[in-house]
Amino acid sequence: MMKPLGLGYQKIDMCPNFCMLYYLENAELTKCMTCGHSRYKPRTRRVKTLVAYKKLRYFPIIPRLQRLFMSPRTAEHMTWHQSHHAVDGVMVKPGNTLTVCILTFQLNQGTCILSYVQTDSTHSSRLLLLILVGRSY
């Protein structure tokens, strides 16, 4: 569904023992540099193409962030912290809390928050990275 929108994902082959990624400078290798495990499954009579043992799916974040600024509705939300001003006497969510203040000082412009999630089937561990994005013209 995301591919026609230009927000596809990269498939990066990796060593099944988590030694290395076949990525950038190592993209052409066929054996793991650390453990020597083969990158591809052996060809059989039925499967004649090369199939990697393990593939990492990576969704690049730069095009996604750029895409958030392309829609008028979301672009307004992305610059909320910069454009939002509290009115005296009205109880509203503060646009400039302490944390945001420090970072907007460093980044010089408005902010937005995005997150990163990884779920692990065996231990049900959840991991979430929050990324604060600033703008500087």
Added chain:
Amino acid sequence: MRPEFMFLSMVIPGPSSPGRNIDVCLRPLIDELTQLWSSRALTYDISRKQNFVMRAALMWTINDFPAYGMVSGWSTHGKLACPYCMENNKAFTLTNGGKASFFYCHRRFLPPNHRYRKNIKDFFVGRVEKDVAPPCLSGEELLDVVSEYGDIVFGLQSGKQKFPGFGLTHN
């Protein structure tokens, strides 16, 4: 945190957990984040109808305790489980269970004249807590400590790699 505010960034295949080797998998993400911070990305903002240079920084990670061990590299098991106190913690082994226990280690974080510090009845019987909280390392100090260990091996050998001071000053 509602689903529309989440970005799926990566799908790491199984069947086993990557454990400490998650650093290998996170490399494309880290590369892109360093690019966003140092070389930046030109972006078009439709609400202002102009281009601007976008920069991004990683603020924090939110994870449960086992995943914390995977991301930080500091094992969250056993006597040295606490990633803040590190080797300065006051964990002890239970006599009958044989497990590490962190009960009442929080007393050292109290103010120096707190009445719980002098309470010898309800915590450790007969022990007055006199220690202050362990020092909090800054980013540069932590980098100095980590850079002494040299190259880190990933993959099958990662569990067998031992550095001097294992189990005493780090895990």
